[in-house]
Amino acid sequence: MPATLVLDDPDETKPAPGPLRRVQALINTLDRETNDDQLADREGAPPLLVELGLLSPDARLDGSDLDAVTGVREALHALVLHNAGGPRPDARALRPIRDLGDHALLRVRLDASGAVAVAPADDSVRARLAGLLTVVSEAQRAGTWELLKACANDECLWAFYDRSRNHGGTWCDMSGCGNKLKNREFRARRRSTR
Numbered sequence: 783m784p785a786t787l788v789l790d791d792p793d794e795t796k797p798a799p800g801p802l803r804r805v806q807a808l809i810n811t812l813d814r815e816t817n818d819d820q821l822a823d824r825e826g827a828p829p830l831l832v833e834l835g836l837l838s839p840d841a842r843l844d845g846s847d848l849d850a851v852t853g854v855r856e857a858l859h860a861l862v863l864h865n866a867g868g869p870r871p872d873a874r875a876l877r878p879i880r881d882l883g884d885h886a887l888l889r890v891r892l893d894a895s896g897a898v899a900v901a902p903a904d905d906s907v908r909a910r911l912a913g914l915l916t917v918v919s920e921a922q923r924a925g926t927w928e929l930l931k932a933c934a935n936d937e938c939l940w941a942f943y944d945r946s947r948n949h950g951g952t953w954c955d956m957s958g959c960g961n962k963l964k965n966r967e968f969r970a971r972r973r974s975t976r
């Protein structure tokens with residue numbers, strides 16, 4: 783197994799900054815063009831989820847946890863489609879996030895210096911997933927969230943971070959997805975031989 787699977791993927795040409803990279807990497811575990819889903823099964827998913835901080839390295843993954851992760855992934859994708867100028871997601875699209883948010887999965891911590899932080903309440907997948915949503919919350923306040931967008935090529939829909947000066951970027955790749963297509967084929971081959 784390589785040291786990192788997705789967070790340092792050199793094929794990711796437009797990575798998001800800081801912790802938002804984890805959100806982008808989660809969204810892009812499903813290649814919507816080829817339907818290649820790195821979280822498709824409980825055997826293959828754990829190393830990726832550990833890398834994304836969503837699974838404790840010594841924990842077992844159960845099917846309902848994996849469903850929660852992929853549900854939130856799709857809801858986040860609906861939100862980045864909206865960031866790219868797409869329609870506002872409807873209630874059904876956002877339900878996985880609302881369902882998760884209805885449970886007390888986060889805890890407020892106060893350190894000796896008086897800094898307040900919101901953190902996962904325990905080590906469960908759902909609590910860690912709620913922790914990832916605090917990254918979205920912080921990015922929304924910082925103004926970086928709206929720059930995480932889905933590619934305008936509706937066969938692609940890859941999540942990219944828009945670093946263009948006018949924030950008007952619409953493609954995941956400068957050459958209109960062409961290079962990435964090749965990279966993806968390469969990546970798919972590399973995965974199948976691993």
Ligand SMILES: [Zn+2]
Nearest residue numbers: 933938954959
């Ligand atoms: Zn694209």
